[in-house]
Amino acid sequence: MKAAYFAEHGGPEKIIYGDFADPVPQPGEAVVRVAACALNHVDLLLLDGRFPPPQGLPHVNGCEVAGTVETAGPGCEPHARGERVIVFPGFACGRCEYCLRGERTVCLNYGYLGAHRDGGYAELVKVPADNLLPLDGGISFEQGAALPMAMLTSWHALVAQARLAPGQTVLVHAAGSGVGSAAIQIARLAGARAIATAGSDDKLELARSLGAEAAINYRKQDFVEEVRRLTGRRGVDVVLEHIGAETFERSIYCLSRLGTLVTVGSHASHWGRMDLRHVYSKNLRIVGSNLGTLTELRAVLRFVKEGRLRPVVDRVFALSEAAEALRYLLERRNLGKLLLVP
Numbered sequence: 001m002k003a004a005y006f007a008e009h010g011g012p013e014k015i016i017y018g019d020f021a022d023p024v025p026q027p028g029e030a031v032v033r034v035a036a037c038a039l040n041h042v043d044l045l046l047l048d049g050r051f052p053p054p055q056g057l058p059h060v061n062g063c064e065v066a067g068t069v070e071t072a073g074p075g076c077e078p079h080a081r082g083e084r085v086i087v088f089p090g091f092a093c094g095r096c097e098y099c100l101r102g103e104r105t106v107c108l109n110y111g112y113l114g115a116h117r118d119g120g121y122a123e124l125v126k127v128p129a130d131n132l133l134p135l136d137g138g139i140s141f142e143q144g145a146a147l148p149m150a151m152l153t154s155w156h157a158l159v160a161q162a163r164l165a166p167g168q169t170v171l172v173h174a175a176g177s178g179v180g181s182a183a184i185q186i187a188r189l190a191g192a193r194a195i196a197t198a199g200s201d202d203k204l205e206l207a208r209s210l211g212a213e214a215a216i217n218y219r220k221q222d223f224v225e226e227v228r229r230l231t232g233r234r235g236v237d238v239v240l241e242h243i244g245a246e247t248f249e250r251s252i253y254c255l256s257r258l259g260t261l262v263t264v265g266s267h268a269s270h271w272g273r274m275d276l277r278h279v280y281s282k283n284l285r286i287v288g289s290n291l292g293t294l295t296e297l298r299a300v301l302r303f304v305k306e307g308r309l310r311p312v313v314d315r316v317f318a319l320s321e322a323a324e325a326l327r328y329l330l331e332r333r334n335l336g337k338l339l340l341v342p
């Protein structure tokens with residue numbers, strides 16, 4: 001098969017588009033013919049070595065895949081060749097203490113497609129059959145590939161972890177990102193009000209078009225001051241944080257009493273300070289959230305099919321242009337998701 005892989009760490013120029021060994025499925029694994037694969041920020045970390053692929057090099061990136069079942073061997077029932085599917089991107093062992101408690105997202109042996117095993121920057125990818133979800137004909141492959149990480153992460157963070165309720169207000173950072181654009185829509189679906197931040201006018205416009213009540217340009221405005229102004233100095237009930245560093249610290253100041261900050265990533269820095277006085281005197285909650293569950297992804301798919309959630313796709317590249325797509329991502333030029341199509 002053809003794949004866009006890398007054999008040494010570095011920038012997008014390290015991506016090689018060429019022949020790669022076809023995946024050989026074990027019992028319980030299916031091979032999916034990739035119709036579309038989305039790019040993620042983690043792809044850059046895997047490539048440059050900040051998060052070296054645990055299985056070593058060469059490595060094929062790609063966490064989010066939609067396609068058709070190519071091979072479904074023993075243990076893959078009820079899936080059959082030709083079925084349209086998306087791949088649930090997280091793998092759990094099913095045996096550790098946390099899996100047995102039903103909390104598979106914190107499995108001791110958790111792994112991601114495209115990180116802990118070769119992913120979808122390829123014509124074919126092998127995955128555990130348990131990770132396959134039927135993709136309704138009403139949802140395109142491009143839409144299907146654009147939602148498993150971002151939509152699911154935002155859903156689990158806001159609905160399950162932050163317990164966002166109707167009438168509440170949520171601050172969503174980086175409206176132009178997959179997580180941000182999903183979170184604005186999910187907040188609206190939950191009957192909540194969304195305030196978004198972004199660093200450019202087109203991203204602010206996207207935020208408003210997705211239903212954000214207000215959009216703050218964090219390059220031109222102090223987002224803490226703006227949140228205070230927009231909420232009559234009360235603050236927001238929930239902040240969805242995935243930047244880290246100063247954004248994390250200052251997000252704490254945006255919370256109302258009893259508010260919740262839910263963190264799902266650390267794209268700028270893995271570190272964030274906080275003034276503990278705000279946390280204890282206002283009874284704040286700081287919670288982490290990692291991906292989500294298969295059941296939640298099914299719920300997301302239903303809303304996408306009904307047109308009530310819309311994965312935002314910026315641009316589709318050919319698989320052979322993977323290096324160019326990664327450069328585009330690195331330069332943060334994207335407004336929504338970037339996709340590769342073999």
Ligand SMILES: [Zn+2]
Nearest residue numbers: 093096099107
């Ligand atoms: Zn486990």
